[in-house]
Amino acid sequence: MHDNIRIRTTINGEPREFLCEPRQSLLECLRDILGLTGTKEGCNDGNCGACTVIMDDRIVASCLVLGAEADGATITTIEGIARGSQLHPIQRAFLESAALQCGICTPGFIVAAKALLDQEPHPSEERIRLYLANNLCRCTGYDKIVRAVQQAAAMEEAPQ
């Protein structure tokens, strides 16, 4: 058996502390230890983006990050995107634009799109496609996802 390591993080604005094995990925820790199952496993080798989370201001594939590496980090997962009981504009845009079908890739896309719009509030279609190129979707063909991100960008600039 391996000795467990103690990890201290901030997840979705809350301090979270947990024990994990050295071999467990951040994705496993989120899902299996912390019960945050909104982040999904699609491939476990960094090629589908379903496990995307924001870690210290950049998006990462949480399957490629060890739980141990998250010690001291600030992490945002899909569970932390909504503003209390109000959906984030990106979430509303995905629903209004019908930008999801099965929904399994949706958490990864929403987290990645939030990171994009936080850095670039008015990205071009090309920039959106480039930034989201590591998020695979098999249902939608990406058309409505790209339009949802464009819509969210427009919603954010409208007077609140």
Add this chain to the structure above:
Amino acid sequence: MAEVHIPAMLRELTGGRSTVEAAGATVHEVIEDLERRWPGIRDRLIDGGRLRPNLSVAVDGEVSPLGLREAVEPASEVHFVAAIKGGA
């Protein structure tokens, strides 16, 4: 008489005919009528009292879930087609 279309691989049983006439108010009766004239054809279509599981029957162009019990009108066309199951 209903017009029954014989699947290509069963035409050896009907002397090469691709279309034959048969009498019957249901698909089952129609098959019994075919069997009277071309013995052996029933076994290729029916197994254990129902249509072979890889077959469906289409009456007048519509696949029927009732199978052998589907009603057949005097001028109906009856086809035995491969059963299409779930894709996605």
Add this chain to the structure above:
Amino acid sequence: MSDREYAVVGTRPVRHDGADKVTGRALYGADFDAAGLLHGYILRSPHAHARILRIDTSQAMALAGVKAVVTAADFPQGSDRMVDLGEGDVPLSYVRGNLLASGKALYRGHAVAAVAAVSRHIAEEAAGLIEVEYEPLPCVLTAPDAMQEGAPLLHEDLKAGNAADHHQFAMGDIDAGFAAADVVLEREFRTATVHQGYIEPHAATALWNNDGRVLVWCSTQGSFVVRDVTACVLDLPVSRVKVTPLEIGGGFGGKIPVYLEPVAALLSRKTGRPVKIVMSRKDVFEGSGPTPGSYIRVKIGARNDGRITAAQAYLAYEAGAYPGSMVVPGAMCIFAAYDIANVAIDAYDVVVNKPSTAAYRAPGATNAAFAAETVVDEIAEKLSIDPVEFRLLNAAHEGTRRADGPKYRRIGCVEVLETIKRHPHYNAPLEGPNRGRGVAVGFWFNIGFASSCNISVNADGTVNLVEGSTDIGGTRTSIAMQAAEVLGIAAADVNPSVVDTDSIGYTAVTGGSRTTFATGWAAYEAAQDVMRQLKERAAKLWGVDAASVTAEAGVFRSGDKVLTFGELAARLGETGGPVVGRGAVNPKGVGGSFSGSIADVEVDPETGKVSILRFTSVQDVGKAIHPSYVEGQMQGGSVQGIGWALNEEYYMSPDGTMLNSSFLDYRMPTALDLPMIDTAIVEVPNPGHPFGVRGVGEANIVPPPAAIANAIYRAAGVRMRRLPMNPPAVMEAIWSQRD
């Protein structure tokens, strides 16, 4: 477009499960948890073909944290028999054999044993400690090779060798047809094995409960299929298995077969605890069912005036390890867009040492259309006729007889072609070197089958709708909308739930483009039942005859008496109690769907890379219940078709190993590879359905590879006859043309 004006059908409400799906709250197969949960891992054969001589699980069992190991020996023993699990009669040994191999491993990835342990990592470690003694055998990987005399045989009990099934269609006089032609072309095509590529791996949890019932929670396209297969394989009556479907992350046909649930149940029986098994991505590629690779020959003859006089096809599809490729649907669809008097088709279902194939969105039809639509394009060019005009000259219509026999009822092939012909994309100039435009059309039957639905009325004027179709693409909402239309209330006032197999009547798979059609119909019937009962309640309140009560747009009237749906709903208690409506259907009236693709491509003459510049999907959907989700189906199927056309394949080594079993090298389209996908919804209402629905899910994947091949020809001057048309393949074609 259809004429009827509807209040709800045709609008675009937000989907009912939306909040859960954008917040990560929706629970998919792998998200399930239970007290005492154990984790399963499946050991898979490294050999594509081998006898299994001995399995020794003792070292695995000795590892700390391991609770059970199972093999095929743990299935109930007894003689083999034929079983009908909804796919036609198959030997029970085949069904069990694909779950856990017995006697032989038939493909690399074939499940051989399974372990349950306290963690996934320990289960995987333990699987590595299971000793399996194999006797490797020669393997065979393509249909033509497997059909050769002397090819290695997969199943000694198959009388015809590896060609497990042969099917024929014939109409008219094929020789006379070709004799009457001015142009005859015959071409050969090959397509590689391709995976559905759903982002969510298979996941299931089973508990063999202390009361003898087997409880299952899983991602599936058909909870009743999981129930029936699990019960059959374990020799249990179906009532002893209860399946609770969780949300499903894509299926496309690949999550209709059952892989995990019976194995998890066996592990649970041995341990007394719930066991969850989740496939890795590699296991999904190597252990679940891709779609067949194929060899197809097409010969078409036409007169100078453009009329096709004869069409012939030979199709040999790889079934994988067990018989049952979808070669027959492929054979039925291959010339389905055309009115041809003389047709001859031979279709072979051939076993090979690859994973046992499963359905993939209009299964069999895409391979077939790649071949036929390329030859059609070539003939049209030889005759100097515009490719859309040529198709219109020969288009199938109501009354056309299809090769498999039946005549079409009302069908939208001509309308799809005319939409293409008029479409701004088809008429836009395409300038620049190495650019070309191609078109193609395709067909899929769609299916009916059984669905059930219950609707109960709430006192606040809303209704609860209970159904059993797992929701892969928004069908909770398309079904709720049909009920709302009948009831005269808003879609948001219908509260849909997808429930387990104990809680709703039998419901067939979410697949075959049937869900909005058939489960929607069940909801329609349940809603009609509710309306009948509500009219009686209103009549009771008013003291009038129920026959005098009318209902329109959510308002009940008799004479000058009026009650809204909501007002009536609040008074059910005083008029007799709850109102519950039910619908159970197994409908006829299925309507097939035609689809067309227009593709603009640019071919890089130095690398062979094909870029999609512009893409339009056209499809006759009968009636678009929720146009946004209909567009989504057309876009999604088109992009799967684009991936199939340009990059996707099982890259096999000669010993039967898939060398690219990861998303890095099994290259599916990303957002960066594509432009927006335009859609044109055609509505030729299906006369068989209350709202005219045909079902949209599948036909849109059929034409894209052929449309892209036809575009590549116009861009680079080469005819592609193999899929995928990846950069090396395109370059080879360009170079051989230069030589």
